[in-house]
Amino acid sequence: GLPARVRIHEVGARDGLQNESAVVPTEVKAEFIHRLAAAGLTTIEATSFVHPKWVPQLADAEQLFPRLSDIAGVDLPVLVPNARGLARATELGVGRVAVFGSATESFAKANLNRTVDESLAMFDPVVAQAREHGMHVRGYLSMCFGDPWEGPVPVAQVVRVAKALMDLGCDELSLGDTIGVATPGHVTALLAALGEAGVATEAIGVHFHDTYGQALANTYAALQCGVSTVDASAGGLGGCPFAKSATGNLATEDLVWMLRGLGIETGVDLDRLVVTSNWMADRLGRPSPSRTVRALTHK
Ligand code: HMG
Ligand code: MG
Numbered sequence: 440g441l442p443a444r445v446r447i448h449e450v451g452a453r454d455g456l457q458n459e460s461a462v463v464p465t466e467v468k469a470e471f472i473h474r475l476a477a478a479g480l481t482t483i484e485a486t487s488f489v490h491p492k493w494v495p496q497l498a499d500a501e502q503l504f505p506r507l508s509d510i511a512g513v514d515l516p517v518l519v520p521n522a523r524g525l526a527r528a529t530e531l532g533v534g535r536v537a538v539f540g541s542a543t544e545s546f547a548k549a550n551l552n553r554t555v556d557e558s559l560a561m562f563d564p565v566v567a568q569a570r571e572h573g574m575h576v577r578g579y580l581s582m583c584f585g586d587p588w589e590g591p592v593p594v595a596q597v598v599r600v601a602k603a604l605m606d607l608g609c610d611e612l613s614l615g616d617t618i619g620v621a622t623p624g625h626v627t628a629l630l631a632a633l634g635e636a637g638v639a640t641e642a643i644g645v646h647f648h649d650t651y652g653q654a655l656a657n658t659y660a661a662l663q664c665g666v667s668t669v670d671a672s673a674g675g676l677g678g679c680p681f682a683k684s685a686t687g688n689l690a691t692e693d694l695v696w697m698l699r700g701l702g703i704e705t706g707v708d709l710d711r712l713v714v715t716s717n718w719m720a721d722r723l724g725r726p727s728p729s730r731t732v733r734a735l736t737h738k
Contacts, residue, residue, distance in 0.1 A: 442667035444704040446482060447691060448613070448644055449475055451719075453484040453518060454688055455676025457496050459723060465499045467722050469506040474718065475673060476513045478711040480691070484537070487518035488527040494680065504531045516577060520551060525565050529572060536569050537577035537613075538562040540604055542597045545588035546581055546617070550681040559603050566607040578609035579646070583629060585620035587683050594632045602636055612643050613670060616657065618685050619650025623660035630664040644668035647689045649675060649728075654689035655697055662703075669694060674716030674727035690729030692716065710735070 452472050456463050468486075475483050485507060491498035500517065507515055516535035519525045528536055540558050541547040547555045562578075569576050582589075583597045601612055614629065626645070634640060645661045645668070647654035658669055675690030695707050713735045720727045727733070 441662050445698055446668045447705055448670045449480040449483045450670050450688055451672035451676045453486055455672045457494050458678035458680055459496055462496050465502045468503050471719055472507055474715040476510045478715055479707040482514045485515040485517055488524035489520055521561050522565055535575040537579055538565055539579035540600055541581045542592050542600050543582040543586040543589050545586055563607055570608055576609050577611045577613055578604035579613045579615055581615040581617045583614045584616045584625055587618055594629050598632050598636045605638055613646045615646040616648055617679055617682050619648035621657050622653055623656050626657045626660040640665040644670055646670035648686055649689050650686040655693055674719055674732055675729040687728055692729050692731035696731045
């Protein structure tokens with residue numbers, strides 16, 4: 440059956456803004472995150488402590504994070520690829536971090552300049568140290584369905600890296616459809632295989648990009664398999680600069696519209712969120728691609 444409540448892991452400020460060609464000013468990012476919190480989102484991924492040359496869009500992480508200190512009752516996870524990233528985050532008092540691995544060699548190389556196993560070795564001390572500091576650790580796994588260089592990704596290959604991330608001590612695993620090529624049957628097959636491999640469904644979140652318009656259908660398939668953590672980005676912002684053909688994430692508004700219709704609680708005020716996504720779209724100079732945002736926008 441379907442869950443009674445879904446926890447939305449909002450990624451617009453990180454996955455969304457990392458992919459903008461223009462660097463968004465720090466104060467605009469801070470206001471965006473405050474508005475997302477005011478709309479009822481309780482997990483808002485704030486930024487990444489990655490190499491500033493790799494992702495200049497998020498090079499202001501040190502300036503941004505302290506501006507969020509007045510937001511109460513909201514988890515503000517950040518991405519950290521390595522020990523340097525964790526040290527930067529720890530200094531600012533971050534409580535939740537995410538490492539980000541890949542199921543494919545091509546993307547591990549493009550995104551982290553490492554092989555899959557070298558990236559796992561890089562994450563090992565990061566996860567251990569973060570847990571020692573009492574932090575919650577999410578493990579992202581990219582290219583769980585298809586890869587722009589390698590094509591369809593075998594389920595067994597995904598399961599191997601997923602298990603390895605969980606064995607490092609991650610509290611949570613987010614299954615990334617980085618380029619948005621998944622379809623619902625593939626989602627069901629991967630979740631079944633992960634279940635057989637002993638990865639608890641309660642620890643799994645899904646992260647769909649919406650390139651082929653399948654993100655909602657994929658989400659529904661995951662909910663039917665018992666998943667209750669869903670990643671989405673306000674207004675459908677998003678993409679990955681290191682994965683050609685990556686487009687925006689599942690729009691949070693599209694997700695909330697579907698969940699509301701299903702009677703599933705999210706705590707999100709949809710009207711307020713639409714106003715926020717339109718405000719952000721104005722800052723970025725182009726309209727939101729979300730169908731729900733457009734439908735609920737009355738000009
Ligand atoms: P590298 O070039 O191999 O780095 O990059 P290195 O380890 O060789 O270090 C080189 C220099 O960088 C050193 O400085 C380090 O201190 C410095 P030097 O000693 O030469 O003066 N350095 C750093 N500085 C600041 N912060 C750091 C840091 N690390 C090293 N954290 C590295 C390796 C991992 C750093 C690089 O590849 C990187 O930053 N990659 C980030 C890529 C990224 O952010 N991608 C987007 C997020 S993933 C995503 O979007 C997918 C997701 O949404 C899920 C999905 O959709 O599938 C999550
Ligand atoms: Mg992503």
